[in-house]
Amino acid sequence: MGQLHCQVPQEEIARRAYELWEARGRPSGDGTDDWNAAVAELTAQRPSGSTNRLRHWWERLRRSIAGGD
Numbered sequence: 001m002g003q004l005h006c007q008v009p010q011e012e013i014a015r016r017a018y019e020l021w022e023a024r025g026r027p028s029g030d031g032t033d034d035w036n037a038a039v040a041e042l043t044a045q046r047p048s049g050s051t052n053r054l055r056h057w058w059e060r061l062r063r064s065i066a067g068g069d
Contacts (some may be wrong), residue, residue, distance in 0.1 A: 007043065007046050008039065008046065013039055013042060014035075014038075016041065017031060017034040017035045017038040018034075020034040020037055020038060021034040
């Protein structure tokens with residue numbers, strides 16, 4: 001399951017994978033497709049560390065320009 005979903009708690013991935021599995025009619029199998037779909041969906045919803053740093057930098061710059069710092 002690797003490093004890709006390190007920002008997403010395992011419990012959250014498991015919950016979403018279960019929802020996807022149920023929505024597909026509870027087919028037999030090991031659930032790998034549902035797990036991978038949940039990981040992809042949830043990681044896409046979260047900003048990366050660099051995105052967070054950029055957002056914080058931008059907010060500081062805006063406050064500085066506006067005279068807030």
